[in-house]
Amino acid sequence: MNARVIAIDVNAQRLQRAREFGADALIDPAKVDALEALRELTHGIGVDCTLETSGASSARIAAVRASKIWGVCCFVGEGGDVTISVSPDTIRRQMTTIASWTFSTVGQADCAKFIAERGIDVDRIYTDRWSLDQAAEAYRLFDQGVGGKGVF
Secondary structure, eight states: OOOOOEEEOSOHHHHHHHHHTTOSEEEOTTTSOHHHHHHHHTTTSOEEEEEEOSOOHHHHHHHHHHEEEEEEEEEOOOSOOOOOOHHHHTGGGTOEEEEOSSOOHHHHHHHHHHHHHHTOOGGGGEEEEOOGGGHHHHHHHHHHTOSSEEEO
């Protein structure tokens, strides 16, 4: 879709998966200052859209501050807090902040249609499959933040 995607994660395995899915740049915030790296990659402008999926407080504020003027920040990660300085972080930058917990049935249908029309191989996002009797092991891995998505 002609988007330049910059993936940020502290997990090397997930960063590699992001590269496999087409991310143009990878940032590990445990190794570098993510905001500085984003500023460098965008020539100081910031990014059009951020999607924060971890729920980590540090990631949330970084998502807000990485957005460019008139940018959009979306929160979907569960948990965590974010403290912003409303005027400089959002108002003076004309920034839009949105959040989503789930899709409506219309949104789900649109997403399914998008995937089907483009032949996107969604099975690639799943790195693990478990039977219900393996639930304890599956959740232990989920809690470690390793791998991709899993399915029972």
